[in-house]
Amino acid sequence: MNPKKILIIGPSWLGDMVIAQKLFKTIKDIYPNSKLHVASPAWTIPLVSRMPEVDQSISLPFSHGELNILKRYQIAKVLRLEGYSQAIVLTNSFKSALIPFFAGIPKRTGFLGEMRFALINDCIKKDPSLYRTVDQFLALAPKSKNTKVSLSTSLISKPSQGKRILAGKLSRFKKVLGIAPGAEYGESKRWPIEYFADVANEAIQNGWEVISLGSANDQDLGKTLDRLTKNKVINLIGKTKLGEVIDVISLCQSFLSNDSGLMHVAASLNIKQVAIFGSSDPKKTPPLSRHAKLAYLGLSCSPCFERVCPLQHTNCLKNIRPSEIIKKLI
Template sequence: MSAPKILIFGPAWVGDMVLAQSLFKVLKAKHPDCIIDVAAPAWTMPLLERMPEVNQGIVLSFKHGELALWQRIQFGRTLKNQGYSQAILLTNSFKSGIIPFAAGIPRRTSFLGEMRYGLINDIRPLDKTRLVRTVDRFVALGLDKGVTIAEIPNPTLIADKTKALQALEKLNAPAQGKILGLCPGAEYGEAKRWPAEYYAEVANEALNKGWQVWLFGSEKDMPVTAQINQLTQNKCLDLGGKTKLGEAIDLMSLCHTVISNDSGLMHIAAALNKPLVAIYGSSDPHHTPPMSAKTTVFYLGLKCSPCFERVCPLGHLNCLREIKPEQLSNVLSRN
């Protein structure tokens, strides 16, 4: 009997794609010889390249929110002769069900999502009280109906130290001593961002102890990384907008400790098994926790939390402002 070949339609968010690796691990434990391909947006490919369970990443080039019905049907037809026995969809949209249906993949597994009767023929019930975490829901789709597992494996990204050192050489920034990585961005919105001045306070504390401080972020995070660096008299290595995702992963593997908002970079740090301080504001650490035993979570759980809003609806952002820099510095001093 040939090894099962599974096509997984992965999430678009970086953090969710990191969590999806737990599913890949469960599938490999169940069928060690299975072949796992993952279809997802281009920006997630560097993550898949660092997951040994994945055979190949397949780029989905459709724009966010775009139905592109005929293009999806055509794309699905190009996959018809690839020998997939099962598709697992980690996305819930109607449009995401078109490609595996058009590809003629015999078993198409997911939650019902947006009324995908027919597009999905292995519909799983979604009990949010039992499957509380995102990772629980992903893994459940890889199990037979009615089956549960006692312990879900943590994501573990494989970083390349050689590439990290090459990136540092390109930036003319050698790595020396202990390195603190700070991830002050959060693409979702400001209600997930711990104040920049608080990050700067922690950065100055670490710098005074002889640590290097690296600021991680995308192009969208450049204003906040620049602000933090300015508040430290430009003593940090500001990587905001200067690295691609793959380079950021490899560079983060050199850090001793990482402090992060609830973001994709937070999940990357956890998957690199770094000592991690994770800060939650409008989101819920019980729903998308970092999957690592080396994590300290700061979450106040106020009456208004979690609101899941992009901007604080009450205008005070107390869920983050009441988490003080000295609390994080105390954790840092123990590392």
């Protein structure tokens, strides 16, 4: 059967949402005429709206960890009118499976987790050999012998909008390096800001323009970077919306970041990049791009997946020297 309309309950993390695009591409490859709707937290919608495979994005008004069964039931009552033939739930929580259940969607696909036996009726056994997040997402795709598993992610960018944002700040004759020194998860994923400054200063000395990007939570990092580079970096941290960040990154020839949501955004735009991994594992959530290079030491204590270094030294990051990154990036 060719499902006419499929609802995806998407992930909350920006990076995971970019990775999920590979699933969306696969579904559209199997069912070209299907309608794909993606329901996800409000902060991910600017990403979803840049995915050509998604026919409609649905903003879910829940904060991290919020259950609110009544509100989920009310949303499900509205979605019931869409007549979905299948729902695919990408996250493993109990609450994420409630809306498809309340909406009466006949086929509800997902991994078992958090006592979801009644909520998920098309249960997929999680293969322990599928370690990468992208492979776990693809395990939830409809089965087809002709599935193209090599598809990359590719967000729609609007370079003209990026140029408008940078009007008067960018030289048309210089290469552009984008840097994103933040990581929402915690400090154990953030390369020292002094090292980012060393790379930026080296790039500037070699005739590059450097743009710093990030959320409002990264503004202190941006101020420190300004001081260490004598305000020679174009600081857009906390000054642009996510959609605008996509457009600005599309103007970059190279991109440097921690393992973060913007790392995955850069990967989706197929530009040269270096991704720095500390407490996380590049085997699990690598940037899905042939242009990406990784910086990861693989210490005996790595990956720990902790927000703060349990050993209080963060050597997995501090021992990655700026000189090594400059060789890979510039």
